[in-house]
Amino acid sequence: MFVQLLINTLIVGSGYGLIAMAFRLMYSVSPFFNLTLGAVAAIGAYVTFYLISSLGFNPASAIVLALAFSGLVAWSLEAFVYKPMRDNGSSAMVLLVASLGVYTIFEALIHLLFGAQYQTLGTINLSGQIDVWFAEIPLVQVITIVSNALIFIGLSWFLEHTFLGRQIRAVNDSATLSHIIGMNNSRLIMIVSVLAGLILGLAGILVGYDTGMEPTMGFNLLFKGMIGAIIGGMGSLSGAFLGAFFLAFAENLGVWVFASEWRDVVAFVIFITFLYFRPKGIFQKKVKN
Amino acid sequence: MEYLINLAILFCIYGMLALSLNLVVGMTGLLSLAQAAFYGIGAYACAIGMTSLGLGFFTTVLLGILVNGVLAFIVGKILSRFQGDYYAIVSAGLSIIVFSVLLNWKDLTNGPLGIFGISKPAVFGYQLSSNLAYLLLCLAAVVLSYFFYNLIDKSSFGRTLKAIREDEQLTRSLGYNTKHFKSIIFVISAVMSGVVGAMFASYIAFIDPSTFQLKEGIFLFTIIIVGGLSSARGSIAGALILISLPEILRFIGLPYETAAQLQQIIYGGLLVLMMVLKPQGLFGKYKM
Amino acid sequence: MKQKIILSLILSALLVGAAWWHFRPRPEVADNAKPEVKIGIIYPMSGDGAVYGEAAKAEAEMFFRDFNNASSCCSYKVIFEDNQLKPSRNAAIAQKLINLDKVDVLVTFLSDFGAVVSPLAEQNKVLHFSIATDPAVASGKYNFMASSNVEGEVQKLYDTLNQNLVRNIDVVIVNASGPQSVLDHLEKLAQKEDGVKIGRVHHVNENEKDFRLLLGKIKQNNPDYILVLLTMPAIDAFMRQYAESKIAIPVTGIETFTYLHDKTLAEGMWYVDSAAPTPEFLEKYQAQTGSRTTNDAGYLDLILQAVTTGYEGAQTTNRDKVADYILNNFNNAETAIGPVQVNPDGIIDGEPVLKIIVNGQIQIMGEE
Numbered sequence A: 001m002f003v004q005l006l007i008n009t010l011i012v013g014s015g016y017g018l019i020a021m022a023f024r025l026m027y028s029v030s031p032f033f034n035l036t037l038g039a040v041a042a043i044g045a046y047v048t049f050y051l052i053s054s055l056g057f058n059p060a061s062a063i064v065l066a067l068a069f070s071g072l073v074a075w076s077l078e079a080f081v082y083k084p085m086r087d088n089g090s091s092a093m094v095l096l097v098a099s100l101g102v103y104t105i106f107e108a109l110i111h112l113l114f115g116a117q118y119q120t121l122g123t124i125n126l127s128g129q130i131d132v133w134f135a136e137i138p139l140v141q142v143i144t145i146v147s148n149a150l151i152f153i154g155l156s157w158f159l160e161h162t163f164l165g166r167q168i169r170a171v172n173d174s175a176t177l178s179h180i181i182g183m184n185n186s187r188l189i190m191i192v193s194v195l196a197g198l199i200l201g202l203a204g205i206l207v208g209y210d211t212g213m214e215p216t217m218g219f220n221l222l223f224k225g226m227i228g229a230i231i232g233g234m235g236s237l238s239g240a241f242l243g244a245f246f247l248a249f250a251e252n253l254g255v256w257v258f259a260s261e262w263r264d265v266v267a268f269v270i271f272i273t274f275l276y277f278r279p280k281g282i283f284q285k286k287v288k289n
Numbered sequence B: 001m002e003y004l005i006n007l008a009i010l011f012c013i014y015g016m017l018a019l020s021l022n023l024v025v026g027m028t029g030l031l032s033l034a035q036a037a038f039y040g041i042g043a044y045a046c047a048i049g050m051t052s053l054g055l056g057f058f059t060t061v062l063l064g065i066l067v068n069g070v071l072a073f074i075v076g077k078i079l080s081r082f083q084g085d086y087y088a089i090v091s092a093g094l095s096i097i098v099f100s101v102l103l104n105w106k107d108l109t110n111g112p113l114g115i116f117g118i119s120k121p122a123v124f125g126y127q128l129s130s131n132l133a134y135l136l137l138c139l140a141a142v143v144l145s146y147f148f149y150n151l152i153d154k155s156s157f158g159r160t161l162k163a164i165r166e167d168e169q170l171t172r173s174l175g176y177n178t179k180h181f182k183s184i185i186f187v188i189s190a191v192m193s194g195v196v197g198a199m200f201a202s203y204i205a206f207i208d209p210s211t212f213q214l215k216e217g218i219f220l221f222t223i224i225i226v227g228g229l230s231s232a233r234g235s236i237a238g239a240l241i242l243i244s245l246p247e248i249l250r251f252i253g254l255p256y257e258t259a260a261q262l263q264q265i266i267y268g269g270l271l272v273l274m275m276v277l278k279p280q281g282l283f284g285k286y287k288m
Numbered sequence C: 001m002k003q004k005i006i007l008s009l010i011l012s013a014l015l016v017g018a019a020w021w022h023f024r025p026r027p028e029v030a031d032n033a034k035p036e037v038k039i040g041i042i043y044p045m046s047g048d049g050a051v052y053g054e055a056a057k058a059e060a061e062m063f064f065r066d067f068n069n070a071s072s073c074c075s076y077k078v079i080f081e082d083n084q085l086k087p088s089r090n091a092a093i094a095q096k097l098i099n100l101d102k103v104d105v106l107v108t109f110l111s112d113f114g115a116v117v118s119p120l121a122e123q124n125k126v127l128h129f130s131i132a133t134d135p136a137v138a139s140g141k142y143n144f145m146a147s148s149n150v151e152g153e154v155q156k157l158y159d160t161l162n163q164n165l166v167r168n169i170d171v172v173i174v175n176a177s178g179p180q181s182v183l184d185h186l187e188k189l190a191q192k193e194d195g196v197k198i199g200r201v202h203h204v205n206e207n208e209k210d211f212r213l214l215l216g217k218i219k220q221n222n223p224d225y226i227l228v229l230l231t232m233p234a235i236d237a238f239m240r241q242y243a244e245s246k247i248a249i250p251v252t253g254i255e256t257f258t259y260l261h262d263k264t265l266a267e268g269m270w271y272v273d274s275a276a277p278t279p280e281f282l283e284k285y286q287a288q289t290g291s292r293t294t295n296d297a298g299y300l301d302l303i304l305q306a307v308t309t310g311y312e313g314a315q316t317t318n319r320d321k322v323a324d325y326i327l328n329n330f331n332n333a334e335t336a337i338g339p340v341q342v343n344p345d346g347i348i349d350g351e352p353v354l355k356i357i358v359n360g361q362i363q364i365m366g367e368e
Helices: A002-029 A036-053 A059-087 A092-114 A139-161 A163-173 A175-181 A185-210 A217-232 A237-257 A260-277 B002-027 B035-051 B057-079 B084-104 B131-154 B156-166 B168-173 B178-204 B214-227 B232-252 B256-277 C002-023 C047-070 C087-099 C111-124 C150-163 C177-192 C212-221 C234-245 C279-289 C295-314 C319-329
Strands: A129-132 A135-138 C036-043 C075-082 C105-109 C127-132 C143-147 C168-174 C197-204 C225-229 C251-253 C270-273 C347-349 C353-358 C361-364
Touching (some): A002 A036, A002 A139, A002 A185, A002 A217, A002 A237, A002 C212, A036 A059, A036 A185, A092 A217, A092 B256, A135 A139, A139 A185, A163 A185, A185 A217, A217 A260, A237 A260, A237 C212, A260 C197, B002 B131, B002 B178, B002 B232, B002 C087, B035 B084, B035 B178, B035 B214, B057 B084, B131 B156, B131 B178, B156 B168, B168 B178, B178 C087, B214 B232, B214 B256, C036 C047, C047 C279, C075 C087, C105 C295, C111 C177, C168 C212, C177 C197, C177 C225, C212 C234, C279 C295
Parallel strands (some): C127 C143, C168 C197, C168 C225
Antiparallel strands (some): A129 A135, C270 C353
16 A cells, blocks of 8 residues: 555655764765764664663663763764874775774674674553554654654754854865864864764664664664665755655565565665766755865 | 695685685775675576586586676676775675575575585596595686786786776876776676685585675675785785684684674774774785 | 784794694593594574574583483583584584594584585484474485474464465565475465465565565455564564554464564464474473573484484494484484474474464463
8 A cells, every 4th residue: 555655664764864864964074984883873772772671770861871872982983993094094995994894893792792682672661652644653663753854854954054064064065175264173073973973873772662673783774874865965964864765765665566575675776776877866966076 | 634625625715706806906996895796696506507407517617607797797887887985885785686686586596495415526527526626626726816816917907907996087098998997807806706606606515695695795805905905915815814713713712602703803803903004905015 | 024924923823823722632531431422513602593502502411411321332422513603614614523523423403504514424424413494404324304394384284274264375484494495385285285375475584674564565465364484583573563553364373483582472373383392391401401492402302312312222333323223213202392203214303283372471272
């Protein structure tokens, strides 16, 4: 049923949207395919899990702490690993490979600490469904949809109307130029990476509640978010937001028409086709490169 | 003794895979993560050819060369549109697509059940049944590959590839059809991996799609990053190091769970260390 | 340059050291009157399959703690190895066990892994027992298989569905060897016989977590029953989304609900399971190890029982004779999974059983 397809697109697309926006945000100050962002999302989920199950925190404070931790991790990685490497002259390719190494380490650590078993954050306080028009959507997903929308609106306003936001856009357009003008890049990078970390942590936690978590969850989440951001157009936040929905739609259409098992193939074929024919994304924005 | 023979065969296989990948990544500067796809297709060509079609080993190798050649040509063309890190991401995507096809196209590949009972090759009518004989075949193949690599390395073809790696626009402006060159080396590399795939399939006698995931391509990439980009010695060195690592860890006697993850942490750590300290790898000649 | 030399030296030293450590001359073990029988057991001991490996280890220790002193013929030694759930690693390890450790018996887990070892075992005349479902794994004199009796399971499901007047079913299946072989058997049976028919088959990959659209498709198709052949972790996500979708079509499975993390999601549902560990075995395991067992620990117990029966019965370390003994004398033996049948190919299996989830616990139907 087409309605089912749309609802699922909305749900899945919101999940991807969070990652896509975080990725897009991070890319503007640290322009390379940072695979560790996936690990940040996984960390958000697992820290929450640890706090609730082993240390007995209540969910609300566990989530807040986990989010803070995710932001911290995202910032530390950028400040202590990637920025120094970039300042030292490493190319985007080198950074990509380094981030792959770091991601592998994180995934193995999570595996060691929590085991390979699939875990779920449980539905203790997030069970229940909400009736929305003609369908029932589980609460977790409603939260995902709403968070995604709120974050999009919030970030867009932030980028457009605050001084900091304009600085971020300026760095995105030309890092060297903005450096010359004298903007304090490292403070900017810190704020952006913490922000991205928070969003990623949130995404991880929501996934943890909805479909559960495993040590390998980060990689796939990141890839999907990255694809969404790229096909939407790397030039803008709205590109990431809409691209994520587009990806979700294409994937689910593929599942509907063919079968679930081809889901990833559809996603990647769409990705490669888009990059091939419209490398600047669906919503092309004039980006000076 | 058999154990060492077995390990040596694995060295040969990964050494050859590393050499083939280095042609594309090290010599030409194309960051391909798709090698596992061609490795897998070569293995399946051998498996399907020998079990369902009753072909001989070397015939299936030719079959694999054909299939991989055509596929690599198409894939190479698609990839040539992209640069640097985009190339890597798209090649990763292609690897995932090929893996999904191997897994889901059950009528052709038997899906997750895999293919059993692949026999060893017969050379000039003499059936290679012992592992020692097979090792000799593999060693011969490695030596050939090594010389082949150096042949390309020292040729004018190789020089052009390196020029493309350093500055493609300039090379193009000098009149070279760079797209052509990139395409050719990509196909050569893919075909080589396919042949290795056939050797792997025949040796293990059973294959399933799980061996040919993106993870494997990333592992191969790690081998040449650590061993050295654009160097035959580096490819072999990297293979030796990364294949011995799990064996060494096993002898130390760590608990199983810890050993496996420690292995991963070491791989990851090596990647980061290499990128920070020596991006061209131990014996490499090219910095990314 | 200096860096390279130092690194190469360190590496060579490590390799040489490791080799020496392994091949070092060891003092001859004092000769007991009893000859030693070495059993190499290859399991996933790390990663996704670790839970099975741990249970297997506990089971083997438990078995031989009771057994070793009572043996009249031999002294048994068990060596565990980790295959990290990779078939190629399994082959390498089997080689090591056969050639370095000189094992007499190999035990493997799952068809993919047994398949790699069977030709090696036959070649080297080493006894090989695999907990698997594919008959090819048991081919050859030295190869045996402790099977969950897929054919029997499928027949039982088919008969039960027919008894309940089910006309057609949709199947949700994960791309893995176990479920795939179940489906193959079911398709053959449905084609041959005149009972329940298979509607649509929905394939998913192992990492699939989103079944909502799939459930929508099933709703559209409107079969009488849904047969779910999923494993961990997909099964939990599926059952949760199934409950959320409020589809009225009932669900069943083969071995499926045993994998559920949260069994209340299948409350009141029946399914077919392989011959399961008997209550006696479960109690003994719980008492001695303090934890719940996995299904296949029961199968491992059965294998160890078969091996020791063979050696004790044949009173020899000649593996030919041991294999013969097992083939001829193990039929109808009482094992951890109840009575078993041994067929001439070396396939050992038990009777599949109908189970139902009551109050979040698995119970055998008829014994609630």
